[in-house]
Structure formats: structure tokens, C-alpha cells
Amino acid sequence: MKSKIGVVCLARKTFDFKAAEEIFKSKVEELKKIDYVDFKIYDELVIDVEDLERVYENIKEIDGLIIISGTFHLGHLAISLQKKYKVPILLWAFNELPYDGGKIRLNSVCGLNLNASNLYKSGVDNFHYVIGERVDEDWLKAINMKKAISDSKIGILGNRAHGFFNLSVDELNLFGNSGTIVDYYQLNELYDLAKNADEKVYEEEISKVYEVSSISKEQLKKVSKLTYALKKFLDEKKLAGVAIRCWPEFAGDYGISPCAAMSYLQAKGYITGCEGDLEGTLSMIAAKAASNKTPFLADLSQVDLEKDETLLWHCGVAPANLWDGKSNRSLDTYFAGGKGVTADFVLKEGEITILRIDSARGKTRVFAEKGKAFEMEKLLKGTYAKVKFEKPVKDVLDRLITNGIAHHVAMVYGDYYRTYKIFAKIMNWQFLG
CATH class of the missing domain: 3.40.50.10940 (Rossmann fold)
Structure with missing residues (x-):
């Protein structure tokens, strides 16, 4: 775009x-x-x-x-x-x-x-x-961000995750501020598409991308069917992205969580946000428009104040193309009582920037920080990168918490901090950087 x-x-x-x-x-x-x-x-x-x-x-x-x-x-x-x-x-x-x-x-x-x-x-x-x-190419990229969100129609499949009140959004205020249109859909629409899908369309390719020995043949079949259904849903609805209520009922109703399918499709250029996080999904769309790179919606997790580092982690949904090329890129069932079927791998090294578009108290804020992802061993389930920010992690965390920023950030590889700052000014939104 x-x-x-x-x-x-x-x-x-x-x-x-x-x-x-x-x-x-x-x-x-x-x-x-x-x-x-x-x-x-x-x-x-x-x-x-x-x-x-x-x-x-x-x-x-x-x-x-x-x-x-x-x-x-x-x-x-x-x-x-x-x-x-x-x-x-x-x-x-x-x-x-x-x-x-x-x-x-x-x-x-x-x-x-x-x-x-x-x-x-x-x-x-x-x-x-x-x-x-x-x-100033940062300004050009910031205009691309503005256009991307103003032209966007974003879907919410099943609302936000249970208890995540901080992910709620005033849709008309968002439309007035950005031009983004939000539409709601029921999870059953996706389930129905998956039931009628031919699992063979993606089964072989998914098995090539991920090591699948830890999941059953039936789970692999469900991942393949869901991948087909989610792609078809996004294409037919003409959505720039979709925020999915991926728990608590998804694994129970469909049989697996959507993480693996989301990981695969995001590597193909689709934007899928976890836990019904609309503004997180919007942040991913904006980050991709600035960088033309694949974003990862992550938690700022396991902060180590002594080592001044953190883990950008999520339960297993990072795009497969962000893999470090060294760890075992696999699918696992540790989540949701064995029904999770999440992606497991370490993300690659490199310069990164995080972004969060977040609204509260009648204001829209743009949170941003830059840093570097380092090599690490695959010691955890899920998808993650060990990151050291340019500013002390204590200060980054303090800025997040004291301003009530929601707990997901969109990460891309490269330095886009200044682009995000210009974007905030263009949008007349508060910059928290």
C-alpha cells in the first residue's frame, strides 16, 4: 500500500x-x-x-x-x-x-x-x-503509517479475551481519530469455514516449516484446516487485520488454539492479533506500513532489572519467518490443557523497535522504544526474543506502567523510533518515547 x-x-x-x-x-x-x-x-x-x-x-x-x-x-x-x-x-x-x-x-x-x-x-x-x-524518509514512512490505518478495516473475531478490559476500544472515537473501521464477527464463522476446508492444502507446507512430531495427526489436520479458513476469512472480508479472541473457549470449541495457524499466516503477510487486541492489531498494521517488515505482537515479559534486559514473549504466535534459524522451530501442545498447538522457537537477533497505539481517558497515545534482540537458547515454550533497550528497562517499564499502556507491543526489526515519533505528531497523538 x-x-x-x-x-x-x-x-x-x-x-x-x-x-x-x-x-x-x-x-x-x-x-x-x-x-x-x-x-x-x-x-x-x-x-x-x-x-x-x-x-x-x-x-x-x-x-x-x-x-x-x-x-x-x-x-x-x-x-x-x-x-x-x-x-x-x-x-x-x-x-x-x-x-x-x-x-x-x-x-x-x-x-x-x-x-x-x-x-x-x-x-x-x-x-x-x-x-x-x-x-526526510522517516516522514514518508510516517505518512504510509497514517494511510495504512486510515484505509484499514479491522475485524474482531469473538471480542476481547476474558478479563482483558484494558483492550477495549471506543470504535467511533478510533474512526474519528484515524479512519479505521471495526467490524465484529462470531468465532463460529471461522469454525464453520474450517470444518469444510481441505486440510491437505496446507498440511504438507506446515510440516516443512515446523517440526510437528509433538502434535497428533488430528491436531496437524486442524491446524491446516484453520490456516485455510483464516486466510479465506481475511481475504473474503477484505480485512487489513483481525484480532482474535483466542481463549478461553477457542481450544475447547474447535479442538486447538489458533496460534500455529496465526504464526504461519503472518509469515505470509497477514496481520492477526492475539486475545482480541484491536489496538495491538492496529499497531501491527502501522508498524508494517513503516517498515515493510513482519511484525510480532508480544508481551513485555520476564523483566530482569539487574541485567537490564527483558523477554519479548508470547505463547506461540510469532510469525515463522522471524525464526533465528538455529533453534528447533516446532509446534507444541503445552498450552490450554494440551490443546494449545502453539509455535515454539527463538526469534532472530537484530535491531528492533516496539510500537503501541493505545487509547485511554479520551486520548490516543503512541508508545515506542528501540533496542536489540540477542541470541539465546531455546529454554521456554512459546516464541520470544531476549531484548536490551536503548534506555534502561526500568525506565521503559515505568513509562508503560505509569501511563497505563496495554500489555502488548508490536515489534519489528530495524530502527523506526523517529518514524513513530513523526507519526504521532502527524496524527496529533501523544508520543510516549
Whole structure:
């Protein structure tokens, strides 16, 4: 899913607009090499208010707008563009050129300052800025996050898990804040799809991905059928993700828990959240949009204050493609009285960032932290990574607990902390980082 980003370059003929035009052309060529957004570029300089009509004819619906101050320019231009498009804005100024005859040639930064002041004083807060040779790609990724959640329809299968009151969400407030639509479905819909599924479609492939000697043939058959059913359900309902009430009744009613099927499908690009956690599922969608990588919805578990590390763990639902390549990647029945059928493996090493979109007391917050996952032995059931955060784990935990953040976070590999911070500002949500 690519966001559409408009690009315009403003200038004034009292400055070296020809030089600005040459720089702009070179930047356009650089932008075209970025493949995760769709740029809508007006390739002429915008100098007068009358020029804006041609901009509007060429650039239609967009998700974000880059306003380049090629030189200093009229103050009318940026606020008119904001009024027309009403989307998040990136203000971009070029570095000043060497003086030519004792005259400032671009005065680009001053133009950016003018635009920022005009926007702020008119009540617009969702702008960001960059000064220099390159566009701010963290802003581009943040726009992808906004588009992903605003275009999302998320399903809840069976409501939240029993007693997890903190996962409840005001759906209309969420829609008003983000554009996300939520629909509820009954678990029986999934069970019925699974009963009529051909288990052979996925049975062989699942047996290749996981070591399955610890589960029965009947359990493997149920995993395969459920994998088929869950994929069909997501595809037919056209859902960006689904939050599943995976306990307490799922294993009893269907015969196994959905963890293994969720682990397999997430590695194929599907988003499935545990325990009916809608905002956790939304966090996964947003994290994937920022990174184009597979997210893992985890508990912040087994915190060791002395070693300053924690375990990002869940009972066995991590995407199979996050496996460390060393531990035994298997399916196990330790959970739900032998009916669990969860995935078991250690996650790979590497830089990670966690994200949680979380609402409370009428506010939506964005919690984020970055760190590193380290090698560890497979000593536990479930799926997990040993993590050391950039900040002391005591401080991370304190920030989570004192702000009442729910107990699931979306983890992806890579550093997206700054992207998440920009995303929070774009959305006008509180950033807890």
C-alpha cells in the first residue's frame, strides 16, 4: 500500500530561481528512486498565486504534501496549498548556495520559517520540516503509517479475551481519530469455514516449516484446516487485520488454539492479533506500513532489572519467518490443557523497535522504544526474543506502567523510533518515547 505524496517547489524571481529550479530537478530524480511511495510532482516552479490553479489541475487526491522552499517566496502559497489539500505537510529547505556578488541566492530556510510560522499561527500542527540535501524518509514512512490505518478495516473475531478490559476500544472515537473501521464477527464463522476446508492444502507446507512430531495427526489436520479458513476469512472480508479472541473457549470449541495457524499466516503477510487486541492489531498494521517488515505482537515479559534486559514473549504466535534459524522451530501442545498447538522457537537477533497505539481517558497515545534482540537458547515454550533497550528497562517499564499502556507491543526489526515519533505528531497523538 503506497501513499500518494504531492511535491511542489515555491520560488520568487527576486532570488536565484534558476538555480533553485536546477536543484529541484535533481531532487525530483532522487525522489523517483524511492519505491515505497507514489509521488505526484508538479515539475514547474510555483511563483504566484495564479500558478496554484495549474498545481490543482495536476495534483489531485494525496495523502501528504512536500512543499519545497526553492527560494524565499510569497507567504500566500503554502497556506493556500494547505487549505486546498488538508493533508500533513513536509516543509523542505535547501542548503544555501555560495554567495554570488554579495547577494543571498536562495534564502530557502527563511522561506521555510515563513511557512511554518503561518501554518502554526493558523492552527495547523501536523507539519514537519527538513533542511538539507535529502527528503526526510522517516516522514514518508510516517505518512504510509497514517494511510495504512486510515484505509484499514479491522475485524474482531469473538471480542476481547476474558478479563482483558484494558483492550477495549471506543470504535467511533478510533474512526474519528484515524479512519479505521471495526467490524465484529462470531468465532463460529471461522469454525464453520474450517470444518469444510481441505486440510491437505496446507498440511504438507506446515510440516516443512515446523517440526510437528509433538502434535497428533488430528491436531496437524486442524491446524491446516484453520490456516485455510483464516486466510479465506481475511481475504473474503477484505480485512487489513483481525484480532482474535483466542481463549478461553477457542481450544475447547474447535479442538486447538489458533496460534500455529496465526504464526504461519503472518509469515505470509497477514496481520492477526492475539486475545482480541484491536489496538495491538492496529499497531501491527502501522508498524508494517513503516517498515515493510513482519511484525510480532508480544508481551513485555520476564523483566530482569539487574541485567537490564527483558523477554519479548508470547505463547506461540510469532510469525515463522522471524525464526533465528538455529533453534528447533516446532509446534507444541503445552498450552490450554494440551490443546494449545502453539509455535515454539527463538526469534532472530537484530535491531528492533516496539510500537503501541493505545487509547485511554479520551486520548490516543503512541508508545515506542528501540533496542536489540540477542541470541539465546531455546529454554521456554512459546516464541520470544531476549531484548536490551536503548534506555534502561526500568525506565521503559515505568513509562508503560505509569501511563497505563496495554500489555502488548508490536515489534519489528530495524530502527523506526523517529518514524513513530513523526507519526504521532502527524496524527496529533501523544508520543510516549
